[in-house]
Amino acid sequence: MKLRTLLLLSAVPVFLLAAGGCRKPAAPAKADALRNAYDVEVDSNDATHMIPLSYQQAQGKRIFYADCVWCHADATPAGPSNRSNLTPVPPLLSDGTVLNGVSDDYMKNIITLGGSALGKSAMMPPWGRTLSPEDVKAVIAYVRAVAQPPYQAPAQAGSPYTREGTAGSPSK
Numbered sequence: 001m002k003l004r005t006l007l008l009l010s011a012v013p014v015f016l017l018a019a020g021g022c023r024k025p026a027a028p029a030k031a032d033a034l035r036n037a038y039d040v041e042v043d044s045n046d047a048t049h050m051i052p053l054s055y056q057q058a059q060g061k062r063i064f065y066a067d068c069v070w071c072h073a074d075a076t077p078a079g080p081s082n083r084s085n086l087t088p089v090p091p092l093l094s095d096g097t098v099l100n101g102v103s104d105d106y107m108k109n110i111i112t113l114g115g116s117a118l119g120k121s122a123m124m125p126p127w128g129r130t131l132s133p134e135d136v137k138a139v140i141a142y143v144r145a146v147a148q149p150p151y152q153a154p155a156q157a158g159s160p161y162t163r164e165g166t167a168g169s170p171s172k
Ligand code: HEC
Pocket: 063, 064, 067, 068, 069, 070, 071, 072, 086, 087, 088, 089, 090, 091, 098, 099, 102, 107, 110, 111, 115, 119, 120, 121, 122, 123, 124, 125, 127, 139, 163
């Protein structure tokens, strides 16, 4: 009996060693990958170019991928987007040829009140009850940051109510 116990006990360290030997050495702690993902956005014209984002623009990116990507991009984190099924087809929010010409106030209004409030398609939902005014500012800051061609703030603000009063021209 005693010998058996002794043998059993002596096997324990061997077993522990063997089990320990199978374990991979702990990987060095990585920086928060998710946080890094929000620090930059891929240039929509050049996948090798990363656009650095400020804190506010990064908040806007988070909101874009939660609420807007489904209709305003061609691919979403969950697969294909709804964009091509919609009429009118919503602009890509990185498309500077479409959005560089509209004022921040117009964007704020259409995002907050929805398309129908500005005589546009009701397929653009109102976000004023979902997003705070700061959220809306953040998502606009993100849209400006990722615009291709790059956005340049106009000397004079455009119309808050129409696309026609393009940035730079006097509001009607
Ligand atoms: C259900 C689909 C859908 C979602 C989700 C959506 N949009 Fe839209 N959006 C549209 C459509 C459709 C239009 C085009 C309206 C028109 O031209 O009549 C539009 C238009 C716009 C415009 C105006 C573009 C212009 O050239 O006048 C802005 C800015 C905009 N969306 C921002 C956003 C933001 C920011 C979000 C997320 C918070 C968002 N949209 C979410 C469908 C959507």
